[in-house]
Amino acid sequence: MIPEDLAPRINELTAKSKTDEGLTKAEEAERKELRETYLALFRESFRSRVEMMQVYDKTGKEVTPDKVKKVQRDKGLRDD
Known part of the structure; x- marks a missing residue:
């Protein structure tokens, strides 16, 4: 889960970088981090979302890619 304060701080630093004032070295390092x-x-x-998904065609047949099925089996999410 992405913390709610992360994106606003990145946006704040980006906006400041576009002004005449610019960013200090510490702020540049913070923005990068x-x-x-x-x-x-x-x-x-x-x-995680991709690994949890199952895909079905219009007839109701599961057509989840084999690669995703393998990952799901390895994580114990599938019985087949």
Whole structure:
């Protein structure tokens, strides 16, 4: 889960960087660290969602990709 205060702080620093004032070295380092943290959390969340999904066609037959099924079996989420 991405903390609620993370994105607003990144946006605040980005807006400041676009002004004449610019960012200090400490603020640049903070922005870089916050961005890396945000991306890591986003990727983790996205991966989890993909690993949990099941895909069905219009007739109701499961057509979940085999790669996703394997990951689900490895994590104990599937019985088949």
